[in-house]
Amino acid sequence: MQRVVSNLCNLLCSHYEITLISCYKANETLPATYNFPTNVKIIYFNEIYPDFKLDSFWDKVKFSYRINQLLPNGSKNILIVNNLLYPFFKKKNTIYIRLFHNSFENAYKKYLYKKPLFPPRIALFDKLIVLSSKELNHWQKLHKNIEVIPNFLPSIPKESSPLQSKIVLSVGRMDKGDQKGFFRLVDIWEIVQKDSRFGEWKLHIVGDGLLKEQIEEKIKAKNLQDSIILKPFTNQIEQEYLQASIYAMTSLFEGLPMVLVESASFGLPQISFDINTGPSDIIENEKSGFLIPDGDLEGYAEKLKALMQNQNLRESMGKRAKEIAQEKFSKEAILLKWQKMFNN
Incomplete structure (x- = not known):
């Protein structure tokens, strides 16, 4: 997932002002390892809020509130979420987007039965992004505003295999x-x-x-x-x-x-x-x-x-x-x- 985030930051940073909010700084070398652009601001949430945890529902509500406090005032914001956060609170002039990287059948279908609050929480987002068009029929039962945007290659190699080896x-x-x-x-x-x-x-x-x-x-x-x-x-x-x-x-x-x-x-x-x-x-x-x-x-x-x-x-x-x-x-x-x- 870190590579996907790094690639996306590199793709968008020339066109938009990017701030990356990471819950933890789990790896001291992460920015260098994954080559985040120098004009991308990185915020480590647990350094600002050392009491950060997600053990209870109220922890998640507090997390949502605090994330909004970190967003700029007086500008249009787009918050793209990979995991953990549900927008129980929403900031003015901000669009909330959830990005799904796993297949519905194998990663999320179980939540429909085990977590009855999963569908209404998904509905809190303004838009969902999925990787495959084949996922649409599943997610459209939970949300009406969905985009299909796959991951990408940072570059297409000039070389090709000669296809002669066995x-x-x-x-x-x-x-x-x-x-x-x-x-x-x-x-x-x-x-x-x-x-x-x-x-x-x-x-x-x-x-x-x-x-x-x-x-x-x-x-x-x-x-x-x-x-x-x-x-x-x-x-x-x-x-x-x-x-x-x-x-x-x-x-x-x-x-x-x-x-x-x-x-x-x-x-x-x-x-x-x-x-x-x-x-x-x-x-x-x-x-x-x-x-x-x-x-x-x-x-x-x-x-x-x-x-x-x-x-x-x-x-x-x-x-x-x-x-x-x-x-x-x-x-x-x-x-x-x-x-x-x-x-x-």
Whole structure:
């Protein structure tokens, strides 16, 4: 989330006066690490209010009141909230916007039943912003003023993968719950490797997390350790994209998976399960890659093999993938969406 906030500040600071309010200064190096612009003012809420907490409803009400005290007087303000705050109090000439980065089905649907006050609290905002058009039908039941504005890439690389290596790439956290679906990716790769035509191909999985040892154990149990390479997280992920020929995603759920956007920007054809939200906003089925019915491991393996055996197909799909990254997820395209919303 810090990277998303940093990117958004960098995008908007040349056009608007930006103040970033962070509840805590959890990391002393955060501004430098995430490259916040020097003209963005950063306020750490707990330094101003050391008694800050959100344990009770009244703590949340007090938080709302105090946030408003920090907003400038005598000017038009737009307050964009990612989490924690509900605008129980509203300041004059201020628009309150809630930004949702997770999918409704997997992050928020449960609140409709567990927290009956969730819908009326959402209604307090003047506008909601979601990442995917597929989220609209869920949120429109709770709010009538919703915009779809996806995340963006700060820059589109000039380089593209030559798509000649025999490497399939997948990137993600190996967290509890296996959100990225690496266990089923191993199962898919086992199907692929039963075809002797693809014995020279390698699957590179880049990431770290609690499940890494279990994933390694599964790879060994299936005797795939020679063709599946687990690599640690790296800040030089661009090199991984440039060395690969196909990007494979097997997530169980997503909001808007930026790894798909990033891999597209390097001209990689992509394959993913067509889960509720995310991949279908990025992949044009059979044009820039393949969308597979969720859970169809055999179908996934067949389309993956189709890409592996056909470089012309990889090149045509990779070309379209890069065009999509530029058209839909460049900073220029997304800036226009933010400006249009602010002007309205």
